[in-house]
Amino acid sequence: MADFDINNFNKRYDKYKKNNLPTPFWDEERQVMEYVCFNNDDRLEIYPEISYGLEDISLAGLYYPFIDKHVEGSLKGKKWTVVVGHNHGHSFEEVLRALYYSPESFKIEKKDLKYYSTQELEYLKRIQNYLKLIGMKDLGSDKISNSRFRNKLHKKYSECAIITMNSRNINKLIKGKLDFRVVKYYIHFNASNFIPHKALIVDEKDNFKLYVEVLATKVKKKKDIKGYYFVNKPKENSKVIVYYLNILEIL
Numbered sequence: 001m002a003d004f005d006i007n008n009f010n011k012r013y014d015k016y017k018k019n020n021l022p023t024p025f026w027d028e029e030r031q032v033m034e035y036v037c038f039n040n041d042d043r044l045e046i047y048p049e050i051s052y053g054l055e056d057i058s059l060a061g062l063y064y065p066f067i068d069k070h071v072e073g074s075l076k077g078k079k080w081t082v083v084v085g086h087n088h089g090h091s092f093e094e095v096l097r098a099l100y101y102s103p104e105s106f107k108i109e110k111k112d113l114k115y116y117s118t119q120e121l122e123y124l125k126r127i128q129n130y131l132k133l134i135g136m137k138d139l140g141s142d143k144i145s146n147s148r149f150r151n152k153l154h155k156k157y158s159e160c161a162i163i164t165m166n167s168r169n170i171n172k173l174i175k176g177k178l179d180f181r182v183v184k185y186y187i188h189f190n191a192s193n194f195i196p197h198k199a200l201i202v203d204e205k206d207n208f209k210l211y212v213e214v215l216a217t218k219v220k221k222k223k224d225i226k227g228y229y230f231v232n233k234p235k236e237n238s239k240v241i242v243y244y245l246n247i248l249e250i251l
Helices: 006-016 050-058 092-101 110-115 118-133 152-157 167-174
Strands: 023-027 032-038 044-047 064-074 079-089 161-164 180-184 197-202 208-221 239-250
Touching: 006 023, 006 032, 006 044, 032 050, 044 050, 064 092, 064 110, 079 092, 092 118, 118 197, 118 208, 167 208, 167 239
Parallel strands: 161 197
Antiparallel strands: 023 032, 032 044, 064 079, 180 239, 197 208, 208 239
């Protein structure tokens, strides 16, 4: 096989030689979007994400600090060590990459929460809890086996709905004092379209608590529901939707 010729490969970007702002380029062969431009020295710049291109032209930058497991050391001394410690990224994608490769060690210190939005923190929490649920471990080196990405538990849970429930009701389910959950009625609800399915139940903090079967559904009035804790109190005569559950596993 002939050696790869990067200069010849990059000729496909020649039509953008007058473009000095990040320009979207759809790579048909690799099915990926890139952003390319040429700087004042006619040097080609290729960005995998638009954030990197905009960062370069504006000299702005994002900073996301976190704790993870990573390789640290001196290139000169060739002494590399895997450590759990402070790290950071310049895009949210880098944060997700760190979490994906070290789901056990990843955390954001209290003093660094200010760098994240509430939505981002909730997003990271759900992903980390799910990765832990399916048994993902920290990487111990820069070598990644394909077996890491062949997960039996994810295969088991991949088609589950993920349902958030109040901790009081979850505890009642576990103790056998409840066998249902209640949601607000909506006008387009059609019980005849219901299909039994499996679901994972999380509490208010996105901790995975139960693996259940959702067996059936029924429309009732709130006043007819006994023993259920309503977070938002509906009126006594208002309709609610009741989903009947069977616990398969306590997680």
